[in-house]
Amino acid sequence: MPRKIVIIGAHAAGCDAAAAARKTDRTAEITMLTTQRVAGYSPCGIPFVLGGHIKSFDDLVVFPRSYFEMMKIDLRLETTATSINPEAKTVEIQDKTGKTETLQYDTLIIATGAKPFVPPIKGREKQGVYTLRTIDDGMKIDQAIKSSSSAVVVGAGLIGLEIGVSFVERGLKTTVVELLPQVLPAMLDKDMADIVQKGLEEKGLRIITGHGVDEILGGEKVSGVSVAGEQIPTDFVVVATGVRGNTELAQKAGIALGETRLIKVNMRMETNIKDIYACGDCVESISLITKRPTVSQLGTTAVRQAKVAGTNAAGGYAIFPGVIGAAVTKLFDMEIGAVGLTEFFAKRNGIETVSVTFTGKTRAQYYPGALPLRIKLVAEKETERLIGAQIIGGEGVAQRINALSFAILKEMTIRELAKAETCYAPPVNETWDPMVLAAQTLLRRLK
Amino acid sequence: MPRKIVIIGAHAAGCDAAAAARKTDRTAEITMLTTQRVAGYSPCGIPFVLGGHIKSFDDLVVFPRSYFEMMKIDLRLETTATSINPEAKTVEIQDKTGKTETLQYDTLIIATGAKPFVPPIKGREKQGVYTLRTIDDGMKIDQAIKSSSSAVVVGAGLIGLEIGVSFVERGLKTTVVELLPQVLPAMLDKDMADIVQKGLEEKGLRIITGHGVDEILGGEKVSGVSVAGEQIPTDFVVVATGVRGNTELAQKAGIALGETRLIKVNMRMETNIKDIYACGDCVESISLITKRPTVSQLGTTAVRQAKVAGTNAAGGYAIFPGVIGAAVTKLFDMEIGAVGLTEFFAKRNGIETVSVTFTGKTRAQYYPGALPLRIKLVAEKETERLIGAQIIGGEGVAQRINALSFAILKEMTIRELAKAETCYAPPVNETWDPMVLAAQTLLRRLK
Numbered sequence: 001m002p003r004k005i006v007i008i009g010a011h012a013a014g015c016d017a018a019a020a021a022r023k024t025d026r027t028a029e030i031t032m033l034t035t036q037r038v039a040g041y042s043p044c045g046i047p048f049v050l051g052g053h054i055k056s057f058d059d060l061v062v063f064p065r066s067y068f069e070m071m072k073i074d075l076r077l078e079t080t081a082t083s084i085n086p087e088a089k090t091v092e093i094q095d096k097t098g099k100t101e102t103l104q105y106d107t108l109i110i111a112t113g114a115k116p117f118v119p120p121i122k123g124r125e126k127q128g129v130y131t132l133r134t135i136d137d138g139m140k141i142d143q144a145i146k147s148s149s150s151a152v153v154v155g156a157g158l159i160g161l162e163i164g165v166s167f168v169e170r171g172l173k174t175t176v177v178e179l180l181p182q183v184l185p186a187m188l189d190k191d192m193a194d195i196v197q198k199g200l201e202e203k204g205l206r207i208i209t210g211h212g213v214d215e216i217l218g219g220e221k222v223s224g225v226s227v228a229g230e231q232i233p234t235d236f237v238v239v240a241t242g243v244r245g246n247t248e249l250a251q252k253a254g255i256a257l258g259e260t261r262l263i264k265v266n267m268r269m270e271t272n273i274k275d276i277y278a279c280g281d282c283v284e285s286i287s288l289i290t291k292r293p294t295v296s297q298l299g300t301t302a303v304r305q306a307k308v309a310g311t312n313a314a315g316g317y318a319i320f321p322g323v324i325g326a327a328v329t330k331l332f333d334m335e336i337g338a339v340g341l342t343e344f345f346a347k348r349n350g351i352e353t354v355s356v357t358f359t360g361k362t363r364a365q366y367y368p369g370a371l372p373l374r375i376k377l378v379a380e381k382e383t384e385r386l387i388g389a390q391i392i393g394g395e396g397v398a399q400r401i402n403a404l405s406f407a408i409l410k411e412m413t414i415r416e417l418a419k420a421e422t423c424y425a426p427p428v429n430e431t432w433d434p435m436v437l438a439a440q441t442l443l444r445r446l447k
Numbered sequence: 448m449p450r451k452i453v454i455i456g457a458h459a460a461g462c463d464a465a466a467a468a469r470k471t472d473r474t475a476e477i478t479m480l481t482t483q484r485v486a487g488y489s490p491c492g493i494p495f496v497l498g499g500h501i502k503s504f505d506d507l508v509v510f511p512r513s514y515f516e517m518m519k520i521d522l523r524l525e526t527t528a529t530s531i532n533p534e535a536k537t538v539e540i541q542d543k544t545g546k547t548e549t550l551q552y553d554t555l556i557i558a559t560g561a562k563p564f565v566p567p568i569k570g571r572e573k574q575g576v577y578t579l580r581t582i583d584d585g586m587k588i589d590q591a592i593k594s595s596s597s598a599v600v601v602g603a604g605l606i607g608l609e610i611g612v613s614f615v616e617r618g619l620k621t622t623v624v625e626l627l628p629q630v631l632p633a634m635l636d637k638d639m640a641d642i643v644q645k646g647l648e649e650k651g652l653r654i655i656t657g658h659g660v661d662e663i664l665g666g667e668k669v670s671g672v673s674v675a676g677e678q679i680p681t682d683f684v685v686v687a688t689g690v691r692g693n694t695e696l697a698q699k700a701g702i703a704l705g706e707t708r709l710i711k712v713n714m715r716m717e718t719n720i721k722d723i724y725a726c727g728d729c730v731e732s733i734s735l736i737t738k739r740p741t742v743s744q745l746g747t748t749a750v751r752q753a754k755v756a757g758t759n760a761a762g763g764y765a766i767f768p769g770v771i772g773a774a775v776t777k778l779f780d781m782e783i784g785a786v787g788l789t790e791f792f793a794k795r796n797g798i799e800t801v802s803v804t805f806t807g808k809t810r811a812q813y814y815p816g817a818l819p820l821r822i823k824l825v826a827e828k829e830t831e832r833l834i835g836a837q838i839i840g841g842e843g844v845a846q847r848i849n850a851l852s853f854a855i856l857k858e859m860t861i862r863e864l865a866k867a868e869t870c871y872a873p874p875v876n877e878t879w880d881p882m883v884l885a886a887q888t889l890l891r892r893l894k
Contacts, residue, residue, distance in 0.1 A: 012878070042811065042813070042873065042878070044811075044871065044872065044873055044878075045811060045813060045814070045873045048814065048873050048874060053814070053815065053874065054813060054814060054815065054873070059813040060813060062812070062813070298871070299871055299878055300868065300869060300870065300871045300878060300879075301868075303878055303879065304866065304868070320866075321866070323868060324868045325868075326868050326869060326870035327870050327871075327872075328870040328871065328872045328875055328876070329872045330872055330874040330875055335875060337870055339868075339870065364489065364491075364492060365509070366489070366492060366501060366506040366507060366509070367492070367495065367500070367501060368500065368501065396843070396845070396846050397875070398843070398846075398870055398872070398875040398876045399843050399845075399846025399847050399849070399850060399876075400846050400849070401869075401870045402846070402847070402850045402869045402870060402880060402882070403846060403849045403850035403852075403853050404853075405850075405867065405868050405869060405870070406850050406851075406853045406854050406857070406859065406864075406867055407853050407857070409859075409863070409867055409868065410853070410854070410857030410858075410859055410863075411857075412853065412856075412857055416856070416857075417853075419751065419767075419768070420852065420853055420856055421747065421748075421751070421770060421771045421772075421773050421786075421852050421856065422747060422773060422848075422849045422852060423747065423773035423774050423775040423784055423786065423845055423848045423849060423852070424491065424745070424746055424747045424774075424775065425491065425774075425775045425776045425777055425845070426489065426491055426492045426495050426501070427495060427500065427777040428775055428777055428782060428844070428845040429775070429845050429846075431459070431489070431491075431746055431747060431750055432747075432750065433849060435849070
């Protein structure tokens with residue numbers, strides 16, 4: 001009898017889990033469900049479609065229908081898993097016509113993702129209030145842009161700013177409102193965030209920090225928002241105040257959540273119930289730095305967890321040791337990246353830190369097109385180990401974040417980084433890379 | 448009595464040694480000599496001036512005269528050190544007028560660099576045969592370009608190709624001739640080198656590999672070269688067949704050379720003679736991978752060694768543990784980088800290797816401007832450790848080389864790299880970075 005694998009979710013986590021399962025077991029019967037109309041696309045690309053950089057939402061589909069056919073994966077679109085019965089090893093599903101079916105599984109992978117969290121702002125039920133998670137959400141917002149001249153984005157996290165920038169690129173008068181005193185609060189310390197904010201403001205994006213939206217104004221349809229006593233007229237509103245993991249289905253089946261209120265898994269991505277695995281935005285991760293549970297709702301985390309879950313669910317063996325937290329984005333011409341802990345989060349985790357900020361160039365100073373690169377390094381004082389980095393620059397940010405991710409993974413000390421070897425050619429970097437120079441400066445503070 | 452430090456050489460190594468010495472000892476009397484007319488410039492930039500990317504040779508001066516004045520460094524231009532007397536702790540010098548002087552030192556730093564090596568090709572004494580090392584060499588070649596329509600470069604190493612590309616960019620019909628069967632033999636394995644060669648040929652650079660120049664033809668002045676029976680007409684020739692360390696002065700003073708025929712130093716950059724340090728292209732390095740002596744005549748090695756030599760010569764304490772060998776260049780729009788050992792050199796060092804090549808993209812596949820990225824990883828079979836990498840791509844090569852340099856430094860295994868965390872955003876990279884995907888592919892071969 002071939003092994004029956006059911007995967008709930010068909011996006012980053014679900015698709016990579018299916019691919020790994022198929023590689024591990026060529027004969028397994030793999031069934032994959034999604035509530036959505038389209039499977040296997042990259043949601044991270046949606047803001048860049050809105051901004052006009054990518055031509056069409058269709059371009060975001062990374063796994064086309066033909067892929068699932070070739071891999072012999074039974075993909076059920078617009079289908080909801082309504083309950084899991086761990087004793088019988090079944091999943092109840094319902095398609096868009098209302099038809100129900102009971103799927104038998106040997107192993108089950110929960111990759112239900114997350115949904116936007118909308119805080120209880122007065123007026124949030126009005127027409128013209130959107131959230132952005134799916135291609136369908138993106139298409140609605142794209143329509144709204146076409147008939148609008150102004151917009152408000154609530155939340156200045158990664159997605160909020162990417163959306164805000166796309167609106168400016170489409171010619172809308174745009175305001176981003178953030179309750180916390182800085183942009184990108186999960187990613188950057190305030191000193192670095194202020195540089196990003198200034199850069200965005202110079203390009204025409206209005207940003208209000210330290211104030212929430214008190215009310216969404218208008219009749220049936222949005223006409224403005226009220227922020228700190230100011231009424232800001234707007235044609236529509238996008239709420240981008242973070243996401244919450246889709247854990248209800250798992251909870252109903254008796255699957256345990258962790259202290260972050262996401263599904264708790266071990267290193268093999270197994271839940272507390274035998275033969276049920278979980279991966280992606282709905283699961284809790286372990287920080288490789290603090291060794292404690294953490295929330296890492298990144299696409300890169302999802303696919304890496306999925307590879308492990310899919311391999312194990314198909315009878316293989318793989319482990320996912322945890323996350324460092326490496327993220328990057330591009331806002332206008334500015335690349336912004338971070339890895340590990342910010343100084344703020346390190347302190348909140350009780351870690352005594354020493355940090356430094358340093359400004360270098362992306363090419364030899366005499367080479368045309370050399371752009372400034374601002375880098376912040378955070379070290380644990382006791383061990384002198386690098387535990388976090390933040391970089392803002394015109395180019396070369398993502399791969400420097402990767403270099404420092406490798407450094408953190410391998411427990412590199414600031415002393416080692418200060419002596420580390422980097423390559424050099426005038427058109428592509430400086431003789432001493434700013435990462436190394438920053439470490440040299442930080443080393444003097446550690447002495 | 449202030450400490451007297453004499454530094455022979457005033458380029459990458461000399462200047463960084465002086466800077467480190469000054470930081471370590473604010474009151475030292477620092478004297479620095481160079482045989483050249485200009486000090487403190489970046490020779491790595493010369494091909495990019497020739498190619499028209501950098502406006503002027505003057506732009507290459509990283510340490511202007513005012514810097515040496517501010518740092519209270521007594522800089523003697525066009526001055527030659529003719530002998531060292533280690534017993535008396537003196538250096539005999541002679542300026543361009545023939546005037547001699549005896550400098551007393553407490554510590555001496557030899558940073559004499561290297562000079563081009565010209566093989567005994569028949570006709571190499573003719574007018575119109577150049578080498579490229581100094582700004583003055585660059586200016587002569589720049590003049591030659593202006594009055595020429597064709598050129599031949601002998602040698603397809605990093606400098607040879609950079610020069611060849613600059614000639615094409617300036618409109619010359621250019622041929623590069625390489626005796627070995629591939630371009631960039633010190634940096635790439637043949638499979639990767641062939642990709643570079645093809646890319647350069649597509650841009651109009653003619654490349655002949657596997658044949659040397661048998662004769663430089665012409666009367667008093669060059670008129671062509673003879674290669675494998677073919678006569679190639681040319682207006683001038685640049686010989687770029689590598690460099691030899693300037694070790695004669697040190698040898699005369701009884702300073703020992705290592706097995707690579709470069710000056711032997713310990714981790715503090717001390718020679719076998721007390722109070723005499725050496726750094727830069729004239730010294731032998733230790734490979735952090737093979738733990739054996741190696742030649743690492745790179746600008747980045749020079750400045751890192753110089754920082755250590757300068758610190759120690761001024762009474763501080765610093766060590767230079769060795770080199771990994773990270774290099775990069777940009778030829779037309781192609782970035783080419785390498786770190787660690789090639790498969791060829793690893794085998795020559797008796798290391799059993801497993802390797803892989805992998806082609807990915809520099810951005811999300813659906814993001815406009817995504818360019819191919821070809822990556823080769825070399826692992827030591829026994830330990831499964833990464834020991835080398837080669838990358839060719841349209842962007843993001845240098846920082847990936849740095850990331851893999853950090854990985855090699857920290858003895859990362861292919862298994863660890865296959866699970867390593869990288870950041871992701873559609874405009875700047877893929878969800879799975881090609882480095883990680885290459886490691887995943889290689890891992891399957893190690894099993």
